[in-house]
Amino acid sequence: MLEIKNIHKNFGSLEVLKGASIRVEAHQVVVILGPSGSGKTTLLRCINFLEHADKGELTVGDTKIDFETVKRREIREVRKKVGFVFQNYNLFANKTAIQNVMHGLIVVKKLPKAEARKKAEEALAWVKLSDKLDYYPSQLSGGQQQRVGIARAIAMEPDIILFDEPTSALDPELIGETLELMKNVAKRGITMLVVTHELSFAQDIADKVIFMDGGVVVEEGTPDELFNHTKEERTKRFLARILSTKTIKTKV
């Protein structure tokens, strides 16, 4: 479904991605963990070309791309197949909730307006925001904005949705409902690649957990393999640090 091979990305003299490789199968939920600055956000941003990787290969569905020689047409093709949910929501500030969801359907998918509206209403109903259709982002809480962001991504029916710490800008009491919603996204069979520090989410939902550090993949496996049978010393240290700062309910 989605495969990245040997991706490299520098910001000036700073090497951020140093040959990480990642594979996500269709309908899988893959979670990326890693310390701050390890290049998780950069990796996600390189997938839909918000950042341009220097080297490596990207495969999305049947589109295969070499980062070095990528063409404008290929970038658009990938962006249509990949949805993105931002840490700070990034809703269109000049559009209402329903317009945020509709706009891509009309402009990119070329749906007639009435049909786009119907789809957008459905998507917003699904994230339980039917009563907020005509609200502007500034009139919505962080949690509500993130739900619009998720509805906007889902309505476009992408092959895969990337989530970059979707709950880390939210108040603690709103994190739960957003994670719950993401679990429902997973239940719909949508392929997801999620960067998060919510270990409980990874444990409950992920098919695969990837631990990144220093721009490479250090260790990957099922949640059980990674959390309960950790192989690498670096992973162990990272998990210990997260567990000491967060109290999580472990089901295993």
Add this chain to the structure above:
Amino acid sequence: MKAQYFFLCLEAAIRKIPQNLIMCFSTLAICLALGMVIALIRTYRIPVLAPLLDILMAVTKAFPANLILLICIMAYTYTFNDIVTFLHLNITIRDVNLIYIAIVGLIIVSLPGISEVLRGGLLAIPKGQFEAGYSVGMTAFQTFRDIILPQMFRVIIPVLTNSILTLMKSTALVNVMGVSDILRGSIEAATDAYCYLEAYVAAALVFWVLGFMIEKIGRMLEARFNKGIRQIS
């Protein structure tokens, strides 16, 4: 001040309002279009063009407006015959309405300021707004047109209103080129009776009303664009 002369001049001034409005708003339209292109080139540092425009704008900004207008009309009269010959046109200098030259001059006068206002607006929009557009598959142009531009206008309306006011006032300078306008119309009406004070006050009154209206329309647009959207402070 004699009321009779005053009203004579006022009537002459009012008759010329369309002339100033045409000059003001056609200059504005062209400056917005050109200014946006310049702002984009300078913000995204397009090689060669960006530094060239930096210099050009800085230099143009330094000239007094009436000097620019004088240079325009002189350059025009000096080169008219060459241009006509070059283009194989069969016209004389009298066939061309000088208002076009006035508009060219006013564009040169206003462009640096207006493109700077637009650049400020562009810089005020968070990068995430572009990225949101790209993430749903929109092109750079679609994102700019549907997401960035409307937000930019909301940000710049107060400052732009001011630029339009300045531009409206500059239209009174075109009489150095021999182009008729509110001020010139009013003065012409005064020559017989030699009532220049009345003429100037009449012209001032007309400009005040126009300025007042521009300000009002600016406020209205501001309120409209701000509807429901967070104020950037």
